[in-house]
Amino acid sequence: MTWRPSARIVRPGGCATAQLRGMALQPLLAWPDSNINGGADYSVDFSGLLTSGETIQAFAFDTGGVGTQAWTYLSGTTATAWLSWEQAGTISVAVCALGSSGATYQIGVSITVSATPALIAASPPPAPGADISAVNNATMTAWLASLPTTAPLNGGWWNNANIPTYEEPKS
Structure with missing residues (x-):
């Protein structure tokens, strides 16, 4: 079975109706709220920004020092990072992707982190695709x-x- 990102996936690309009218309207991109010491996998699906046939060659997540990144994973056009949160407030995470055409795509995703610590501190699972076999x-x-x-x-x-x-x- 292949690992797939969770439901915390945002899809930038703007409002289709606004694009037809010539406006560059970008809806607010936000992941579900979390808590200090909370964490999960967070994803951005770049398919709405890439040109036809373009793929993602590289990507990066920047939490601005308020979160810790355990691992990253690329699944098709979806870039994923496992992040845990160390500071409360409304945070903007910058996510950048390099397309196969040479174009770069950067978006900001908001998340609100509560000052109330998570009841159970988040512990990242093994990275997707990592050899977790204990059989030896x-x-x-x-x-x-x-x-x-x-x-x-x-x-x-x-x-x-x-x-x-x-x-x-x-x-």
Whole structure:
């Protein structure tokens, strides 16, 4: 399964009706409110700004020193960063992308961070695409040693002469 950004995705590109009338109206881009010590993955989908067939070559998030970035990830035209917040207030995060045409796109996204600390401090998950596999010789040996050496009556894993075997539960 491929990791996908959460629902905290903003999509710059302006109001379609205003663009038809020749106005350059850009709606306010904002992520949902958070708390000090809170954090999550925050994304910007640049598809509304890129030209046809253009891709993102590089991108950057700048929290202005009020947030900490754990990792970044690019999924198609969506740039994502895992951010945690260290200061309260209304914050503008600058997000910049370099398109394959050589054009740069920079937008500002607002977020309001409450002075009330998060009940549980945010801890970033492993970065998407990172090798989080804990299966190696040592862990497999330890797991095999922890298994019973006879088939369980109610089903489950067992150590069959150092071959992990799964027994279906009997009905």
